[in-house]
Amino acid sequence: MKIAVLGAGVVGVTTAYYLAERGHEVTVIDRAHGVALETSFANGGQIAAHGSAPWAAPGVPWQALKWLGRVDAPLKWTPRADISQWAWLAAFLRRCTKSAYAAGVARNLALGQLSLAELQRVRATLSLDYHQQTGGILKVAKSTADLQGFEDRAHQLSALGANVRYLAASECVRIEPALEAAVAAGEVRGGIHFVDDESGDAHLFTQRLAEAACGMGVRFSLATTVSGFETHSTRITAVRTEHGTIPCDQVVICLGVGSVALARQLGVRLPIYPVKGYSVTVAAEGSNMCPRISLTDEERRIVVTRLGTQVRVAGTAELAGYDVTIDHARAASLRQALNALLPALHDGPQTQVWAGLRPMTPDGGPVLGRAGAWQNLILNTGHGTYGWTMACGSARIVADIVENAPLAAVSAAFGLKRFGGWA
Numbered sequence: 540m541k542i543a544v545l546g547a548g549v550v551g552v553t554t555a556y557y558l559a560e561r562g563h564e565v566t567v568i569d570r571a572h573g574v575a576l577e578t579s580f581a582n583g584g585q586i587a588a589h590g591s592a593p594w595a596a597p598g599v600p601w602q603a604l605k606w607l608g609r610v611d612a613p614l615k616w617t618p619r620a621d622i623s624q625w626a627w628l629a630a631f632l633r634r635c636t637k638s639a640y641a642a643g644v645a646r647n648l649a650l651g652q653l654s655l656a657e658l659q660r661v662r663a664t665l666s667l668d669y670h671q672q673t674g675g676i677l678k679v680a681k682s683t684a685d686l687q688g689f690e691d692r693a694h695q696l697s698a699l700g701a702n703v704r705y706l707a708a709s710e711c712v713r714i715e716p717a718l719e720a721a722v723a724a725g726e727v728r729g730g731i732h733f734v735d736d737e738s739g740d741a742h743l744f745t746q747r748l749a750e751a752a753c754g755m756g757v758r759f760s761l762a763t764t765v766s767g768f769e770t771h772s773t774r775i776t777a778v779r780t781e782h783g784t785i786p787c788d789q790v791v792i793c794l795g796v797g798s799v800a801l802a803r804q805l806g807v808r809l810p811i812y813p814v815k816g817y818s819v820t821v822a823a824e825g826s827n828m829c830p831r832i833s834l835t836d837e838e839r840r841i842v843v844t845r846l847g848t849q850v851r852v853a854g855t856a857e858l859a860g861y862d863v864t865i866d867h868a869r870a871a872s873l874r875q876a877l878n879a880l881l882p883a884l885h886d887g888p889q890t891q892v893w894a895g896l897r898p899m900t901p902d903g904g905p906v907l908g909r910a911g912a913w914q915n916l917i918l919n920t921g922h923g924t925y926g927w928t929m930a931c932g933s934a935r936i937v938a939d940i941v942e943n944a945p946l947a948a949v950s951a952a953f954g955l956k957r958f959g960g961w962a
Contacts, residue, residue, distance in 0.1 A: 546793035549579040557934040559755040575745035581893035583842035583853035586737040588651035593643035593903030595634035611872035613840035617859040627812035630901035654932025671739035678835040679730040738833035795898040798920040813896035818853035828883035852877040899923040908950035
């Protein structure tokens with residue numbers, strides 16, 4: 540079967556690999572000149588399979604109000620004359636309830652666990668090395684309120700089958716010695732260890748998986764912009780690009796925030812809005828206080844991941860449309876947060892500042908499955924901060940959808956219907 544995969548980020552390349560494994564003839568199309576050069580390029584690097592909770596949670600609206608006006612605020616909102624922004628915000632706020640949050644936790648956990656198992660299979664099959672760390676993710680807290688939330692979350696996730704442990708401050712240092720100074724300064728008072736989670740370089744993973752996919756016959760049409768589709772009745776017959784048309788039997792849209800405009804050409808409305816995030820990468824070679832595992836700071840809403848001889852701090856969220864301009868004050872606040880958590884790294888030279896757009900849905904889960912009246916259109920997009928976390932599981936499901944295999948039914952939990960009138 541000829542399948543066009545639109546998007547060469549981590550989700551698109553992983554999808555192409557899984558389809559090629561099944562013997563399909565796959566073409567990946569992307570406007571960038573290489574793979575994983577946008578949202579997947581310099582993200583936080585976490586495989587948060589067991590910690591992929593939705594952003595929409597009870598208390599978030601009140602927290603957002605308290606953050607207004609702060610340069611270092613984890614969330615910054617720039618109001619725009621854009622009806623899609625206001626519609627997304629309204630849908631997001633409606634999901635800041637206990638019941639919606641609990642449903643989102645369970646839904647994301649199921650996909651995250653599947654994805655982690657699939658990632659481990661692919662890594663073993665291809666002997667991939669992408670600076671992976673497999674000792675889990677440690678989320679730390681400073682406030683008493685956050686610690687209580689951690690204890691409650693550990694119980695909830697344990698009941699769902701996740702391997703998580705609630706830790707005192709001393710136990711956090713035992714797992715991650717680099718936190719000793721932060722604990723002594725009162726910056727860390729406890730944490731929760733997602734024992735089975737991992738981290739790594741999403742960009743490097745995508746590059747190496749793309750090389751493997753090429754060896755399996757996948758064709759990459761890069762530096763190529765998709766302009767539209769050719770259709771007949773309820774089927775897409777070809778993808779139109781600036782370099783000509785590409786005939787296809789199936790189309791999979793994996794374009795992140797770019798999925799919205801393209802799907803609209805087919806009459807499909809996606810509940811996705813761009814949320815800008817930043818990362819700062821610093822050189823850490825020679826430091827004896829590099830973290831051994833990936834860290835998440837609950838209060839500052841940042842993640843810290845070691846990638847070979849570098850350490851990356853990532854975080855913040857800006858609702859500012861499709862603007863990827865770097866606000867250097869926001870980037871500086873990330874570096875300051877890194878210094879507070881890991882002060883021994885403060886002298887490391889900064890090697891990269893980056894900003895990218897996360898494709899967020901109001902409930903924090905991807906849009907996955909067939910779309911609208913189109914018989915051969917599949918969506919695999921809207922993963923938000925969890926594209927790297929959920930890429931392999933989502934790709935496995937897409938491959939099963941194409942062949943009507945058992946996991947195809949799993950996509951029902953992530954379909955457009957859950958957004959009601961939006962879609």
